[in-house]
Amino acid sequence: MIRRAAMVKMVVIAALAALVATLVAVLIRWLPESASEEMDRITFVYWFATIICIGIFALVAAVIIEAVWAFRVQPDDDTDGPPIHGNTRLEIAWTIVPAILVIAIGVVSAVVLSKNADAGSNPLHVKVFAQQFAWKFEYPGKVMSDELVMPLHRNVKFEMQSADVIHSLWIPQMGQKQDVVPGITTEIVITPTRTGTFTLICTELCGLGHATMRAPVRVLDQPAFQAWLAKQRSAGGAGGATSGAAGGQTGGATSDTSALGKTTFASAGCGGCHTFTPAGTDAQVGPDLDKLAADAKAAGEPVADYVRQSIVDPNAVIAKGYQPNVMPPTFGDTLKPDELDALVAYLSGKGAS
Ligand SMILES: [Cu+2]
Numbered sequence: 001m002i003r004r005a006a007m008v009k010m011v012v013i014a015a016l017a018a019l020v021a022t023l024v025a026v027l028i029r030w031l032p033e034s035a036s037e038e039m040d041r042i043t044f045v046y047w048f049a050t051i052i053c054i055g056i057f058a059l060v061a062a063v064i065i066e067a068v069w070a071f072r073v074q075p076d077d078d079t080d081g082p083p084i085h086g087n088t089r090l091e092i093a094w095t096i097v098p099a100i101l102v103i104a105i106g107v108v109s110a111v112v113l114s115k116n117a118d119a120g121s122n123p124l125h126v127k128v129f130a131q132q133f134a135w136k137f138e139y140p141g142k143v144m145s146d147e148l149v150m151p152l153h154r155n156v157k158f159e160m161q162s163a164d165v166i167h168s169l170w171i172p173q174m175g176q177k178q179d180v181v182p183g184i185t186t187e188i189v190i191t192p193t194r195t196g197t198f199t200l201i202c203t204e205l206c207g208l209g210h211a212t213m214r215a216p217v218r219v220l221d222q223p224a225f226q227a228w229l230a231k232q233r234s235a236g237g238a239g240g241a242t243s244g245a246a247g248g249q250t251g252g253a254t255s256d257t258s259a260l261g262k263t264t265f266a267s268a269g270c271g272g273c274h275t276f277t278p279a280g281t282d283a284q285v286g287p288d289l290d291k292l293a294a295d296a297k298a299a300g301e302p303v304a305d306y307v308r309q310s311i312v313d314p315n316a317v318i319a320k321g322y323q324p325n326v327m328p329p330t331f332g333d334t335l336k337p338d339e340l341d342a343l344v345a346y347l348s349g350k351g352a353s
Pocket of ligand 1: 131132133166167168202203204205206210213
């Protein structure tokens with residue numbers, strides 16, 4: 001039988017251990033502030049499991065500390081300890097109780113998973129296109145956008161496709177995370193609960209530009225969202241009416257083409273690897289595109305031809321000092337012909353001047 005004094009000591013130790021663990025759980029901000037119904041549920045699971053863990057931690061800490069202290073060897077005690085056979089009641093208890101707790105966590109998680117996957121009867125459908133290293137979003141009515149805009153308190157159902165490798169969609173404050181896998185369409189539901197700006201992050205290491213594969217996210221109240229969508233529709237879905245005012249353009253491109261060139265450069269993720277002053281990017285994975293003219297000359301080709309070949313077939317000519325197979329070879333397939341033309345004009349216009 002455990003003596004009364006030992007029992008009291010263990011209760012005190014358990015209370016202290018629980019206090020310390022609770023402070024660590026509460027005082028450190030482990031999760032971002034929730035911005036979606038799904039994140040609210042995920043946060044609940046997190047606390048449900050954490051509270052159970054704190055209880056077990058307190059119990060184990062109390063028993064271990066008391067046992068180590070009370071049964072420590074006395075000086076000069078060279079005898080063996082007493083032979084002990086199991087304690088059936090204790091063993092049944094420490095099997096059944098954890099089993100119940102783990103099953104409880106499993107059931108709560110399963111309920112949350114199924115609720116988080118439920119898009120309700122009237123979700124907003126948004127198609128997501130992921131490719132190295134950019135995101136694109138398509139709204140009903142073929143409205144394309146580089147920015148993810150979501151209406152407040154409405155289920156948004158994402159249908160996601162990848163043009164190349166596995167990517168993964170994650171907005172930390174919204175909790176939900178889902179891989180985007182080439183060849184299949186994956187789905188995820190997010191229901192925003194507060195307006196604001198967030199960042200969508202690719203969380204699957206997808207290549208050299210992975211760290212730059214982000215997209216801006218905005219949650220608007222319903223009227224503002226409808227207004228945004230209507231405006232995008234009338235703008236032909238060009239993705240935020242970008243002006244062609246890219247400093248120093250003299251390539252003879254009309255401002256329409258240069259606007260498309262600029263948006264394509266941004267949406268295809270070129271800026272994740274290349275410096276190009278008109279686009280305001282300064283990445284250094286690939287060559288500085290401000291200096292294209294010189295490379296075209298070295299290759300003995302007109303700038304426009306050289307640029308087109310570099311985009312469609314990156315390994316045809318490897319820029320000096322760079323590696324082959326770094327620039328994705330898929331742009332020839334993923335870019336529409338007019339986007340490709342505009343991109344070539346956008347890049348060579350600058351280079352030729
Ligand atoms: Cu990615």
